[in-house]
Every structure is written in structure tokens, then in C-alpha cells.
Amino acid sequence: xxxxxxxxxxxxxxxxxxxxxxxxxxxxxxxxxxxxxxxxxxxxxxxxxxxxxxxxxxxxxxxxxxxxxxxxxxxxxxxxxxxxxxxxxxxxxxxxxxxxxxxxxxxxxxxxxxxxxxxxxxxxxxxxxxxxxxxxxxxxxxxxxxxxxxxxxxxxxxxxxxxxxxxxxxxxxxxxxxxxxxxxxxxxxxxxxxxxxxxxxxxxxxxxxxxxxxxxxxxxxxxxxx
Amino acid sequence: xxxxxxxxxxxxxxxxxxxxxxxxxxxxxxxxxxxxxxxxxxxxxxxxxxxxxxxxxxxxxxxxxxxxxxxxxxxxxxxxxxxxxxxxxxxxxxxxxxxxxxxxxxxxxxxxxxxxxxxxxxxxxxxxxxxxxxxxxxxxxxxxxxxxxxxxxxxxxxxxxxxxxxxxxxxxxxxxxxxxxxxxxxxxxxxxxxxxxxxxxxxxxxxxxxxxxxxxxxxxxxxxxxxxxxxxxxxxxxxxxxxxxxxxxxx
Numbered sequence: 001x002x003x004x005x006x007x008x009x010x011x012x013x014x015x016x017x018x019x020x021x022x023x024x025x026x027x028x029x030x031x032x033x034x035x036x037x038x039x040x041x042x043x044x045x046x047x048x049x050x051x052x053x054x055x056x057x058x059x060x061x062x063x064x065x066x067x068x069x070x071x072x073x074x075x076x077x078x079x080x081x082x083x084x085x086x087x088x089x090x091x092x093x094x095x096x097x098x099x100x101x102x103x104x105x106x107x108x109x110x111x112x113x114x115x116x117x118x119x120x121x122x123x124x125x126x127x128x129x130x131x132x133x134x135x136x137x138x139x140x141x142x143x144x145x146x147x148x149x150x151x152x153x154x155x156x157x158x159x160x161x162x163x164x165x166x167x168x169x170x171x172x173x174x175x176x177x178x179x180x181x182x183x184x185x186x187x188x189x190x191x192x193x194x195x196x197x198x199x200x201x202x203x204x205x206x207x208x209x210x211x212x213x214x215x216x217x218x219x220x221x222x223x224x225x226x
Numbered sequence: 227x228x229x230x231x232x233x234x235x236x237x238x239x240x241x242x243x244x245x246x247x248x249x250x251x252x253x254x255x256x257x258x259x260x261x262x263x264x265x266x267x268x269x270x271x272x273x274x275x276x277x278x279x280x281x282x283x284x285x286x287x288x289x290x291x292x293x294x295x296x297x298x299x300x301x302x303x304x305x306x307x308x309x310x311x312x313x314x315x316x317x318x319x320x321x322x323x324x325x326x327x328x329x330x331x332x333x334x335x336x337x338x339x340x341x342x343x344x345x346x347x348x349x350x351x352x353x354x355x356x357x358x359x360x361x362x363x364x365x366x367x368x369x370x371x372x373x374x375x376x377x378x379x380x381x382x383x384x385x386x387x388x389x390x391x392x393x394x395x396x397x398x399x400x401x402x403x404x405x406x407x408x409x410x411x412x413x414x415x416x417x418x419x420x421x422x423x424x425x426x427x428x429x430x431x432x433x434x435x436x437x438x439x440x441x442x443x444x445x446x447x448x449x450x451x452x453x454x455x456x457x458x459x460x461x462x463x464x465x466x467x468x469x470x471x472x473x474x475x476x477x
Binding site: 152156157159160162166169170172173174176216219220223 | 308356360363364366367370371374375380383384387388390391392394395
């Protein structure tokens with residue numbers, strides 16, 4: 001009996017979360033990486049409060065993008081190596097739904113910790129407390145678009161040996177609008193202005209990516225597996 | 227009409243036909259570029275604001291136009307290749323990438339050279355400039371992905387998916403000047419009926435755009451011919467052709 005799209009989505013999501021939970025150290029790495037990247041800037045540039053407040057939103061968003069990028073290598077790798085992906089391809093599950101669920105599970109396990117750490121780091125960058133909700137909300141709405149666009153690159157490079165650097169070259173140009181709008185929204189909140197419009201724009205990007213990216217990554221993953 | 231289409235899609239037929247086409251395209255494009263450049267550099271009057279510096283549009287505008295137009299061509303060819311599984315379409319898409327990247331690079335460089343006297347800076351992080359730079363990166367990513375695959379059929383399919391995904395950037399390049407307030411000047415020639423440029427400045431530009439486009443088609447034919455030959459070197463028509471004499475000279 002064929003399962004409906006909703007059931008497939010829930011089953012894949014539950015399974016991936018379970019696997020990630022049992023190897024939770026993998027999931028902690030992107031947040032740790034994010035922490036280190038963000039720590040670099042005050043040390044390398046200047047620890048002055050004024051300066052940090054000016055660059056803070058941009059650094060946090062770029063850090064989130066880099067953490068996403070780093071985590072993407074592992075998005076499909078384990079499933080392809082142990083044959084799970086092959087079974088999913090052979091089954092009659094709608095593949096875009098599977099990819100969407102996998103990307104969501106990956107986002108929950110790798111990027112959500114990053115978003116939890118972000119406000120703490122924002123305080124060390126002297127961002128005003130009023131700006132923190134915008135930062136967190138923006139990251140919650142915007143980073144799914146990063147993971148979804150990244151999933152296309154991850155699927156395209158999964159069969160290749162030197163995937164890492166190539167993955168960045170493929171997906172970063174397409175990801176650019178997200179940190180741009182996200183950092184701008186936080187900037188506005190820091191300056192005490194209304195960032196709603198930009199948050200809507202981030203939401204639009206994520207919805208667009210959720211609709212289209214799984215189709216592309218489903219087509220791409222078929223190629224990676226013979 | 228369909229038989230014509232299928233014939234064109236067959237590599238040996240394309241190879242034979244394009245052989246006759248290349249000299250015409252190339253010759254005509256060089257004539258047009260020569261006329262357009264003479265008209266632009268010598269006949270056109272200097273701009274009342276920009277002086278002689280505006281004359282770089284005769285290279286910059288055709289390059290920029292081709293940079294984005296070739297990306298669309300590449301994506302359409304890649305889409306045809308992936309949907310109807312036509313190998314020639316994949317060969318066209320693959321050949322577009324290098325040419326398109328070159329024009330995009332040329333547009334970026336001529337724009338920087340123009341920007342220095344006009345805006346006082348070679349580069350500005352402005353929507354039009356940045357989205358055009360992203361276009362350049364998309365070409366590079368496309369080529370990097372192709373070269374990473376050993377298997378040609380897989381390289382075709384994977385790069386086709388990437389080309390189609392990257393199309394979202396093209397409208398952003400096109401409309402960035404209108405959507406965001408940009409340092410880059412708005413469109414000059416496409417305002418239908420009322421171009422904001424005088425006739426003796428305009429015609430050399432149009433001639434050059436036509437010349438550059440034909441030049442692109444000529445380069446595309448040459449590259450696709452090489453690409454097709456490389457892919458089909460084991461097919462009978464290619465072996466006969468190669469045994470018959472010099473690779474390019476035989477029908």
C-alpha cells in the first residue's frame with residue numbers, strides 16, 4: 001500500500017531526527033563552528049563597541065551561512081553511503097517530499113542550535129536587547145532558505161570526491177540575498193526602525209525555496225546514485 | 227517543421243551544416259563590429275555630460291547584454307537537453323558557458339574602467355554590479371561542476387539542473403536598476419519609441435550589438451562542432467570524417 005505524501009514526510013522526518021539524536025555530536029559541530037567564526041572578528045578587527053555594533057548583524061548572518069555550508073556536506077552523505085537513499089529511490093515515495101523532510105530534519109538538528117547560540121553572541125557584539133527578537137526571528141525565517149538552496153548543491157555533489165569546495169562555489173551565489181536581507185533587517189532593528197518588510201521578504205524566499213528546491217535536489221540525487 | 231528540428235538535433239547533420247555557416251557568421255559579425263566601432267568611436271558626437279568616456283558603451287553594453295542573454299540560452303538548451311534527452315542541446319549548453327563567462331567578464335572590466343572617471347570608483351557594491359558579479363560566479367560554478375564529473379552524461383544532467391536553478395538571477399540583473407536605487411544608469415535604448423539617446427549615437431550601438439551577437443553565434447558553432455566531435459569520436463560518421471582528412475575541412 002502506498003503511503004500518502006504527509007505520511008512519507010512525517011516518517012522520513014522522524015527517522016532522520018532519531019538518527020541525528022543518536023549521533024548528537026555531529027549536530028553540535030555547526031554551532032561550535034559558528035561560535036568560532038563569530039569570535040574571530042572582534043579579535044582580528046577591533047573590539048570597540050561601536051564598531052562591533054555596526055558589523056554584528058552582518059557577521060552573525062555570514063556566520064550562519066558558513067555554518068549551513070559546513071553542515072551541508074553531511075546532508076545526504078551518510079544515507080548515500082549506507083544505501084538508505086537507494087532504498088528511498090526504489091520505493092514509491094514521492095522523492096521531492098523525501099528531500100523536503102530530510103532538509104527540514106537537517107535544519108532542525110544543525111541550524112537550530114546555531115540560532116539558539118546567536119542571541120548570546122549578539123550580546124557580546126553589544127547589539128541592543130530590542131534587536132535580538134528581530135535577529136532570532138530573521139534567522140528562523142531565513143535560514144531554511146539557505147538549507148533548501150544548499151540541498152540542491154549537496155545533492156549535485158554527493159557522488160563526487162572533492163565535494164566540499166565545489167559545493168560552496170555552486171550554492172553561495174544563490175544564497176546571497178538571504179544574509180543580505182537578514183542582516184539589513186537586524187540593522188534596522190538596531191537603529192530602532194521597523195524591519196517587518198524585510199522579514200516578509202525573508203519569509204518569501206524561504207517559501208519559494210521550499211516549493212522549488214526539493215524538485216531540483218530530487219532530480220539531482222537520482223544522478224548521484226547509479 | 228519537426229523533421230527539420232530532428233535533423234538539426236542530429237550531430238552529423240549539425241556538423242555538416244554548421245561548417246558552411248561559420249565563415250558567414252564570422253565574416254558578417256566582423257564587418258558589423260568594424261562599422262559599429264568606427265561609427266561609435268569616430269562619427270558619434272561626444273556626450274554632453276560624459277564627454278568621450280561614454281564611448282565605452284559600444285563594448286560594454288553588447289558584452290553585458292550577451293552575458294545575460296547567453297545564460298538564458300544556456301539554461302534553455304540545458305532544459306531541452308534534460309527534458310527531451312537531446313545530446314546536441316547539452317553540447318550547446320556546455321559550449322555557452324565559456325563564451326558567456328568571457329562576455330560577462332568583459333562587461334565587468336569595461337564597466338570598472340568606465341566607473342572610474344564617471345563615478346570616481348572602479349567598483350561599488352551596488353545591486354546591478356553585484357548581481358552581475360553573481361552571474362559571473364554562476365558561470366564559474368557551472369563549469370566547475372561539469373569538470374568535476376568524469377562521466378559525460380552525468381556532467382550534462384547535473385550541470386543542466388544547476389543552470390536551470392541559476393536562471394532566477396537573470397531577472398534580478400535585468401531589473402535591479404529599477405527595483406533598487408542604483409548608481410548604475412537606467413536603460414537607454416529599450417524605451418520603446420523614445421530612446422533617450424540621439425540617433426547618431428544609437429545606430430553604432432545597435433550595429434555593434436548585432437555584430438557581437440553574430441560573433442557569439444559563430445563562436446558557439448565552432449565550440450559545439452568541437453564538442454560534438456569529441457563526444458561522437460567513436461561514431462561511424464565521425465570516424466569516416468576523421469579518416470578522410472583534416473578534421474575541420476571535410477563535409
